[in-house]
Amino acid sequence: MALRFDNKVAIVTGAGGGLGRTYAIELAKRGCKVVVNDLGGDRHGSAGSTSMADKVVGEIKAAGGQAVANYNSVEEGDKIVKTAIDAWGRIDIVINNAGILRDTSFVNMKEVDWDLIFKVHVKGAYSVTKAAWPYMRDQKYGRIVVTSSNAAVYGNFGQVNYSAAKHALIGFSNSLALEGAKYNILSNAVIPTAGSRLTQTFMVDALKPEYVTPLVCYMVHDSFKDSGKLFEAGAQWYGTLQYYRGEGKVLQNATVETIHDNWKAVSSMDKPKHVASIAEQSAMLMDMLGSLEAEKSSGGSSGGASAGG
Numbered sequence: 683m684a685l686r687f688d689n690k691v692a693i694v695t696g697a698g699g700g701l702g703r704t705y706a707i708e709l710a711k712r713g714c715k716v717v718v719n720d721l722g723g724d725r726h727g728s729a730g731s732t733s734m735a736d737k738v739v740g741e742i743k744a745a746g747g748q749a750v751a752n753y754n755s756v757e758e759g760d761k762i763v764k765t766a767i768d769a770w771g772r773i774d775i776v777i778n779n780a781g782i783l784r785d786t787s788f789v790n791m792k793e794v795d796w797d798l799i800f801k802v803h804v805k806g807a808y809s810v811t812k813a814a815w816p817y818m819r820d821q822k823y824g825r826i827v828v829t830s831s832n833a834a835v836y837g838n839f840g841q842v843n844y845s846a847a848k849h850a851l852i853g854f855s856n857s858l859a860l861e862g863a864k865y866n867i868l869s870n871a872v873i874p875t876a877g878s879r880l881t882q883t884f885m886v887d888a889l890k891p892e893y894v895t896p897l898v899c900y901m902v903h904d905s906f907k908d909s910g911k912l913f914e915a916g917a918q919w920y921g922t923l924q925y926y927r928g929e930g931k932v933l934q935n936a937t938v939e940t941i942h943d944n945w946k947a948v949s950s951m952d953k954p955k956h957v958a959s960i961a962e963q964s965a966m967l968m969d970m971l972g973s974l975e976a977e978k979s980s981g982g983s984s985g986g987a988s989a990g991g
């Protein structure tokens with residue numbers, strides 16, 4: 683069964699090239715009405731032109747799809763959402779994809795390198811999503827994607843600014859998922875790997891942006907029900923990435939020396955456990971405190987209970 687997007691309206695930011703262009707084209711091919719946002723700057727965030735967004739809108743229309751261009755920076759999310767509302771009266775899907783790089787070692791990083799990265803990636807996703815949110819709440823329907831990066835998860839040399847901003851987006855999406863749940867607004871993050879203007883990779887064929895497209899388009903489909911998750915796509919591989927924590931150890935009245943002496947247990951990942959929510963994390967802590975209390979009142983003093991749940 684073909685997965686269609688008829689009667690749905692999407693904003694894809696930074697859709698004038700690279701990954702965003704492929705999302706816009708694929709969604710439109712499946713009946714979605716698409717705002718193709720791109721301010722048309724260079725990969726460092728300078729300059730701007732309308733031609734990138736116009737070109738993609740032209741491609742979509744030539745193939746029989748529906749699209750309008752928007753040239754605002756993602757920092758002006760209200761204007762981008764207004765483009766969708768003016769054209770079609772609703773907004774169902776926001777794919778926060780626009781991005782730039784200001785790579786430099788930390789020692790050489792200027793404040794402008796830090797600020798610009800946070801403006802485009804974090805403030806941009808905030809601004810567009812914030813403007814779309816009231817519409818999504820009212821219609822009790824929304825699909826949001828933010829674009830993170832392997833640099834966020836693992837760190838990357840020369841990308842202190844970028845990896846910090848990309849990690850911020852994971853927290854942003856996870857909390858939005860909780861606030862959106864009762865309004866049927868789902869929010870998820872994607873980590874793409876693709877040869878594009880930003881990566882300028884030599885493995886262009888193996889890392890086609892088109893290999894990321896099906897996952898991201900599925901993540902904003904009606905039938906998609908996950909929220910607050912992190913998915914990966916690249917080189918025709920698709921998967922999920924989650925946080926795990928070690929079993930740990932309860933060390934009552936610990937000193938610096940106690941931590942030192944128990945470092946093997948504290949830092950061990952021999953028994954990893956996925957914690958799905960802050961509620962589960964708190965429940966584990968309460969359980970552990972409960973068993974300590976029980977132990978105390980029964981006169982026990984092992985101090986070695988596990989906090990791993």
Ligand code: NAI
Nearest residue numbers: 696699700701721723755756780781831875876878879880
């Ligand atoms: P790209 O440079 O080909 O596309 C990014 C687009 O965003 C450009 O068309 C650019 O004009 C637009 N843009 C930049 N600043 C904007 C702003 N303020 N307002 C509106 N549009 C703006 O890059 P690519 O590779 O397609 O990246 C897309 C997203 O995926 C970015 O967020 C990037 O950080 C992320 N990403 C990409 C990876 C890859 O392997 N290509 C890896 C990890 C993350």
